[in-house]
Amino acid sequence: MKHGLSExxxxxxxxxxxxTRLAILELLRDGPKNVTEISESLNQEQSMISHNLKPLxxxxxxxxxxxxxxxxxxxxxxxxxSLFKTFTYHTQKYCPTKGKxxxxxxxxxxxxxxxxxxxxxxxx
Amino acid sequence: MKHGLSExxxxxxxxxxxxTRLAILELLRDGPKNVTEISESLNQEQSMISHNLKPLxxxxxxxxxxxxxxxxxxxxxxxxxSLFKTFTYHTQKYCPTKGKxxxxxxxxxxxxxxxxxxxxxxxx
DNA sequence: CATTCATATGAATAATTATTCAATTGATGT
DNA sequence: ACATCAATTGAATAATTATTCATATGAATG
Numbered sequence: 293m294k295h296g297l298s299e300x301x302x303x304x305x306x307x308x309x310x311x312t313r314l315a316i317l318e319l320l321r322d323g324p325k326n327v328t329e330i331s332e333s334l335n336q337e338q339s340m341i342s343h344n345l346k347p348l349x350x351x352x353x354x355x356x357x358x359x360x361x362x363x364x365x366x367x368x369x370x371x372x373x374s375l376f377k378t379f380t381y382h383t384q385k386y387c388p389t390k391g392k393x394x395x396x397x398x399x400x401x402x403x404x405x406x407x408x409x410x411x412x413x414x415x416x
Numbered sequence: 417m418k419h420g421l422s423e424x425x426x427x428x429x430x431x432x433x434x435x436t437r438l439a440i441l442e443l444l445r446d447g448p449k450n451v452t453e454i455s456e457s458l459n460q461e462q463s464m465i466s467h468n469l470k471p472l473x474x475x476x477x478x479x480x481x482x483x484x485x486x487x488x489x490x491x492x493x494x495x496x497x498s499l500f501k502t503f504t505y506h507t508q509k510y511c512p513t514k515g516k517x518x519x520x521x522x523x524x525x526x527x528x529x530x531x532x533x534x535x536x537x538x539x540x
Numbered sequence: 541c542a543t544t545c546a547t548a549t550g551a552a553t554a555a556t557t558a559t560t561c562a563a564t565t566g567a568t569g570t
Numbered sequence: 571a572c573a574t575c576a577a578t579t580g581a582a583t584a585a586t587t588a589t590t591c592a593t594a595t596g597a598a599t600g
Contacts, residue, residue, distance in 0.1 A: 309430035
C-alpha cells in the first residue's frame with residue numbers, strides 16, 4: 293500500500309522500530325561515540341552496528357563526523373528528545389504497568405471502571 | 417537483544433512503522449470511524465484492518481467504543497498530534513526534498529557545503 | 541432463536557527486515 | 571607504498587512481521 297504522507301512517515305518510524313537502533317540512540321544520549329565504542333558498549337558485532345547506523349543517519353536521527361581514523365556519531369538531540377518526551381509522557385499515562393503496554397482485554401476492563409463519559413473525549 | 421527502555425520503546429515505534437496502520441491513524445484524524453468505513457476508505461480487507469487496529473489500540477494510539485453493531489475507533493489526539501508535529505518539523509528541516517529523506521551520500525555533500533562549524537553542535 | 545450485519549480470530553503463506561560472516565574500502569602514520 | 575586500525579559493504583541466511591482467507595464471535599432485530 294502506498295499512501296502519500298505515510299511513505300516518509302513509515303521510513304521515519306520504521307527506522308526507530310528496532311531494538312538495536314533504539315539502543316544506539318539511547319547510548320548516544322550520553323554523547324558522541326565512534327562505531328567501535330558503540331559496538332563494545334552494546335556488545336554487538338561492529339558490522340551490525342554499522343548497518344544500523346546507516347538508516348539512523350539517513351533519517352538524520354544522528355549526525356556523523358570523521359576524526360582521524362574514527363567516525364563519531366552524535367544524536368540529533370532536538371528531534372530525539374522531543375520524541376522521547378512524547379513517548380515517556382504517553383507511556384506513563386497509558387502503560388502504567390512497569391512499561392508494559394496493557395492488553396486490549398486489560399483496556400476494556402479499565403474502560404468499564406472509568407464509567408461512561410462523553411464519546412471520544414480522550415480522557416487525559 | 418533486550419534493552420530495558422528499548423523494549424517498550426520498540427513496541428511503541430514498531431506499532432507506528434507500518435503503512436496500513438499509519439494510514440489508519442491519518443484517516444482517524446478526520447474523526448472516529450468504524451472498521452467497515454476504515455476498510456472502505458483505505459481499500460483494504462476488513463480483516464486486515466482489524467488485525468492492524470489491535471496493536472494500535474494496545475499501544476493506545478487509538479481508543480474504541482461499540483455503538484450498536486459497530487465499533488468506532490478514535491485517535492488519541494494528544495499523543496498522535498504531538499508525534500506528527502515532531503515528525504513534520506523534523507522532515508521539513510532534514511528531508512527537504514519532497515518528503516524523501518536524503519541519502520547518506522547526499523548528507524555528506526551538504527555537510528561539506530555547510531562549512532565546518534564546531535563539532536556536534538546540531539545546527540538547527 | 542434464527543438471521544443479518546459487523547467485527548475479530550487463527551493459522552498458513554508471503555513479504556519484509558535483521559543479522560552474520562567474509563571481504564573491501566578508507567584514513568593515517570612509517 | 572605498506573601496514574595497521576576503523577568502518578563499511580554485500581550477499582546469504584535467519585528472524586520477524588504482514589497479509590490473506592476461511593471461520594468464528596457478537597450484537598441487534600424481526
